[in-house]
Amino acid sequence: MGGTIRGVQLARLLGAWRGRGPEYAALAASVRGLLTDGRLALGVRLPAERELAEALGISRTTVSAAYRVLRESGHLVSRRGAGSWTALPANRRVATSGVWTPAGVPELDLSCAALPAPPVLADAAAEAVAELPRYLSTAGYHPTGLPALREAVAAMFRDRGLPTSPDQIMITNGVQHALDLTLRLLAPPGHSVLVEVPTYPNALVGISAGRRRVVPHGLTDDGWDDDLLLTALRQTRPRLAYLIPEFHNPTGHLMPLGLREALPGAAHAAGTDLVIDETFVDLPLDGQPVPPPVACFDRHARVFTVGGMSKPFWGGLRIGWIRTAAPLVQRLAAVRVGVDMAGPVLDQLVAVRMLARAAEVVAHRRAELRARRDTLVAAVRRELPEWRVRVPTGGVSLWAELDAPVSSALARTAERRGVRIAPGPRFGLDGTMERFLRLPYTLPEADLVDAVSRLAAARADLDEGARPTWSEPALVA
Numbered sequence: 039m040g041g042t043i044r045g046v047q048l049a050r051l052l053g054a055w056r057g058r059g060p061e062y063a064a065l066a067a068s069v070r071g072l073l074t075d076g077r078l079a080l081g082v083r084l085p086a087e088r089e090l091a092e093a094l095g096i097s098r099t100t101v102s103a104a105y106r107v108l109r110e111s112g113h114l115v116s117r118r119g120a121g122s123w124t125a126l127p128a129n130r131r132v133a134t135s136g137v138w139t140p141a142g143v144p145e146l147d148l149s150c151a152a153l154p155a156p157p158v159l160a161d162a163a164a165e166a167v168a169e170l171p172r173y174l175s176t177a178g179y180h181p182t183g184l185p186a187l188r189e190a191v192a193a194m195f196r197d198r199g200l201p202t203s204p205d206q207i208m209i210t211n212g213v214q215h216a217l218d219l220t221l222r223l224l225a226p227p228g229h230s231v232l233v234e235v236p237t238y239p240n241a242l243v244g245i246s247a248g249r250r251r252v253v254p255h256g257l258t259d260d261g262w263d264d265d266l267l268l269t270a271l272r273q274t275r276p277r278l279a280y281l282i283p284e285f286h287n288p289t290g291h292l293m294p295l296g297l298r299e300a301l302p303g304a305a306h307a308a309g310t311d312l313v314i315d316e317t318f319v320d321l322p323l324d325g326q327p328v329p330p331p332v333a334c335f336d337r338h339a340r341v342f343t344v345g346g347m348s349k350p351f352w353g354g355l356r357i358g359w360i361r362t363a364a365p366l367v368q369r370l371a372a373v374r375v376g377v378d379m380a381g382p383v384l385d386q387l388v389a390v391r392m393l394a395r396a397a398e399v400v401a402h403r404r405a406e407l408r409a410r411r412d413t414l415v416a417a418v419r420r421e422l423p424e425w426r427v428r429v430p431t432g433g434v435s436l437w438a439e440l441d442a443p444v445s446s447a448l449a450r451t452a453e454r455r456g457v458r459i460a461p462g463p464r465f466g467l468d469g470t471m472e473r474f475l476r477l478p479y480t481l482p483e484a485d486l487v488d489a490v491s492r493l494a495a496a497r498a499d500l501d502e503g504a505r506p507t508w509s510e511p512a513l514v515a
Contacts, residue, residue: 041253041273042121043078045085045093047266051077051258052094061096062103069104070113072256073124074443076235076470079254083121084114126468145456146489151287151434151478153406155352156399159392166387173387179380181371183209183359187386190393191359195343200331208367208374210358211381213317216344218244220360221278222373224311224342225250229277232270234262236437236465236474238287238315241280254467259428261291268300271308278311283332285318288465288476289437290430292322295329302336312336316345320400322432323408339363347389349434350400357381357389407434410479410486417490418477422497427477435478443472444500452496457489 043051048069055068072078084090087105091098105122108114112127182188188204195202210216225231227249233241235254245252255270271279281301283293305312314332322328333341339362346358360370374380392399411429414436418427424441440448445462452459462471479486 041270042083043085043266044269045089047263047269048078048085048090049093050263055094060103062100062107065094065096065100065104066107066111066113069108069124070111073113073126074470074472076254076466076474077256077258078124079235079256080124080126080468080470081254082124084124086121126470146481146485146492147458148478148481148489149458149460151476151480152348152353153403153434153480155354156402158395158399159352159355159388162391162395163388165391166384169387170384173383178383180209180383180386181374181380182367183207183381184383184386184390186390187357187393190390191361194393194396195331195333195361198328198331200334202361203364205364206361206367208360208362208370209381209386210344210346210360211378212348212356213315213344213346213358214240214244215356215378216346216358216360217241217280217313217315219370219373219377220311220313220342220344221245221248221250222377223366223370224313225278230274232274232276232279232310234281234286235467236288236462236471237280238282239460239464241315242467245280252467257286257289257291261286261289262293262297264294264297264300267297268304271304271310275308276310278313279305280313280315281332282315282317284316284328285321285430285433287315287318287433288435290428290433290435292328292431293332298329298332299335301332302338302340305340306338310340312341314341314343316343317349318433319345320350320396321404321407321434323404323411324431326431328432333361339366342366347392350396350403351392355385355388355392357385407479410481410483411436413483414477414479414486414490417487421490421494434480435476438475438477440473440475444497445472445475447500448475448493448496451499452493455492455496455499457492457496459493 051072052068055065057064087098087101091101105114109116113125114122115125116122185204187209188207191207192202192204210219221244230251230253231245232253232255235256242252253274253276255267283298285292301312312332319328331343333343341362343361344358347355415427415429418425418438426439427436430436449459449461460476462474463469465471465476
């Protein structure tokens with residue numbers, strides 16, 4: 039189970055829940071909306087009827103009737119004397135793990151939030167090839183990474199105000215590999231891992247592949263609810279928590295300083311290790327300062343910071359890293375030997391040279407992404423005014439709230455219009471997130487405008503048939 043939500047906490051999530059019709063029906067519909075949008079996690083015990091009634095300023099009879107409606111629709115499971123837990127109807131639970139590979143290659147691919155390589159990468163590769171002979175007389179195995187690259191990554195953390203030595207760095211074959219190694223070390227099969235909902239889909243795949251139990255924590259429109267997240271850690275006591283505080287994928291939220299300060303202490307008290315994904319930390323787009331890393335506030339070696347070069351540089355350069363306490367790096371290296379021994383030397387030499395060019399490359403990336411973001415936002419607001427988009431201050435994608443829970447159906451229809459998109463359920467659990475869609479702004483501006491025009495046409499195609507309602511199953515393509 040996913041812990042308990044208090045009456046005042048649920049009231050805060052519900053906001054202005056009253057609408058037309060009976061109050062009990064409006065309350066049930068609002069709770070159901072929180073569930074299907076992922077803002078209220080599955081498996082959470084709801085407050086007692088009297089407690090919620092007091093928090094909302096309504097009668098207990100109204101809450102009792104709303105809970106009955108939710109039980110009848112399959113959104114609530116109750117046990118006499120024990121309480122009521124959130125759920126989804128059986129026909130709404132769909133598989134969201136595994137790699138999504140639709141047939142064919144549409145003209146415009148918005149399913150992948152990544153940029154092509156910068157031109158200077160070819161120069162860096164040539165320089166790396168020239169240096170490679172220095173390493174050819176060795177065995178070539180460096181389980182924790184080349185010393186030069188470990189120092190370059192450590193220097194980046196020091197520049198952000200976090201004292202770091204090279205022996206606190208392990209170089210990995212990308213961020214997904216970094217996450218896999220930390221999961222292998224910290225969360226054996228059967229253990230629980232807390233994740234935000236929505237979250238990075240491949241993280242869910244990696245967590246589930248090891249037969250671990252996912253504990254979802256729903257984000258709000260404004261990002262993290264500090265009280266709810268810290269309460270979830272205390273109540274569920276997961277073995278591990280995977281969080282994305284830096285321009286969260288897919289929502290673009292940036293975790294505030296206060297929560298960063300509180301997380302390591304709360305995690306230590308709960309016996310939880312934190313995996314902090316900083317994949318997008320280099321991509322603030324509006325000149326705003328990024329708060330200090332969560333690891334700055336770690337006093338008990340609970341934080342494992344993972345990052346990589348895929349977003350600011352190039353996804354084809356499979357370089358990632360883990361920053362943690364030096365003894366834990368050695369334990370990770372021991373785990374790695376049973377997986378892949380070490381990373382490619384040549385790729386790491388290229389990475390050293392690209393990091394030396396980081397100021398130039400990243401500045402260009404930010405300007406490019408900022409222009410594309412603004413173009414995409416304008417196109418969505420013009421072509422699809424019923425959709426709600428929050429303008430992210432960093433990262434590479436918009437998280438759009440649609441006018442109806444049709445994300446998966448829209449993805450299928452858009453393919454026929456030559457656009458590939460990643461539907462909302464890819465970022466959630468058990469069929470949630472059907473009202474949302476991730477829209478990366480990594481394509482050229484003209485392609486983004488064209489893609490939105492096609493999406494608008496695809497949305498109109500859906501309206502020609504019966505529009506799905508919350509009770510109809512929507513399968514992921």
